[in-house]
Amino acid sequence: MKALIILIVLFITTPLLAQNNCSKYYASKPGRKLIHKVYDKRERHSMTTEYNVESANASGIQMNFNLWDKRGEHITGGKLALGCNNRTTYLAPESIMTDLLSQYEDMEYTVTTTDRLAIPNHLEIGQNLPDASASINLNAQILAINFDIVLSNRKVIRKEQIETPAGIFDCFVITYDNEMRGSLASRNYKCTDWIAEGIGMVKQETYKENGRLMSRSLLNEVTDF
Template structure:
C-alpha cells in the first residue's frame, strides 16, 4: 500500500479558543474548503489539491485532503493534523512539496520530521523565520533511498496583492531555500510563498538553481460549507 504524507501549505484562522493559539495566516475556520491548482514549468495543469478544515481545537487543526492528477483521477487523500502553540501554526516541511513528492506515487515512503515548519501570527517585512527539516525514506523494492529535506533562509520580503480565480488577496511574501540532500545526489530549489490572513497559501512558485520555473500553485476556490 502506498504511504502518502503529502500536502500543500494550507490555510487557517479560527474561532474563539483555537484562534489564540493558531496563526491567523492559516485557514482555521471549520467547514472552509480550499482548492489549489498546480502547474508545471510549461504552465500546464498537472494536479489539483483540495483541503477541508474539519475541526479546530486549542492545540491544532484537523484537515481532510485530496489530490487529483491532470486527468481528474484521484491520487490520494486522507487526514492531517496541524499543531498550534503560542499563536504559531506548525506543519511538516514536506507539506509544501506536493509537486516534488508526487513523482514517487508508485513507491512506499515514510517521513520523519525533525523541525516543523512554523508560521507565527505576527509577520513583518525583513523578518527571518526558523528553518525546518525532515528525513524521507523511499522503498524502491530492490533498494531503499534516504534523503533529507531542509528549508532554510526563510525571509519575509514584502507585501503584495495577488489576483487569483478565488479573488484578490493581500499577502506576505516569503522566500526560502528548499534542499533535498541524499547520498547519491542532492537538489536545491528556490521557493516563494504568498500567504494571506484567513487563507494561508494563495500562491507558490518553485525555481531551479538556474532561475527557471519548475512549478506553480495557485488558489482556485475558497468556500465555506
C-alpha cells in the same frame, strides 16, 4: 500504495481557543475548503490539490487532503494534523510539497520531521523565520532511497496584493531555499510563497538554481460549509 502522511495531535478544547492559539495566516475555520491548481514549467496544469479543515482546537487543526492529476484521476488522499502553540501554526515540511510526494504514491515511504515549519501570527517585512527539516525514506522494493528536505533562509520580503481565480488577496511574500540532500543526488531550489490571513498559501513558485521556473501553485477556489 497510496501515500500516508499523518501527524497526530489530540487535545480537546473549543474552536474559539483555536482561533486565538493558531496563526491567522493559516486556514483554521472548520468547513473551509481550499483548492489549488499546480502548473509545470510550461504553465500547463499538472495537478489539483484540495484541503478541507475538518476541526480546530487550541492544540491544532485537523485537515483532509486529496490530490488529482491533470486528467482528474485521484492520486492520493489522507489527513494532516497541524499543531498550534503561542499563536503559531506548525506543519511538517512535506505537507507543502504534495507535488513532490505525489510521485511516490506507488511506493512505501516514511517521513520523520526534525523541525516543523512555523507560520507565526505576527509577520513583518524583513523578518527572518526559523528553518524546517524532515527526512524521507523510500522503499522501492529492490532499492531504498533516503533524502532530507531542508527549508532555510526563510524571510518575509514584502507585502503584495495578488489576484487569483478565488479572488484578490493581501499577502505577505516569503522566500526560502529548498534543499534536498540525498544519497544518490542533491538538489537546490528557490521558493517563494504568498500567504494570506485566514487562508494560508495563496500562491507558490519554485525555481531551479539557474532561475528557471519549475512549478507554480495558485489558489483556485475557497468555499465555506
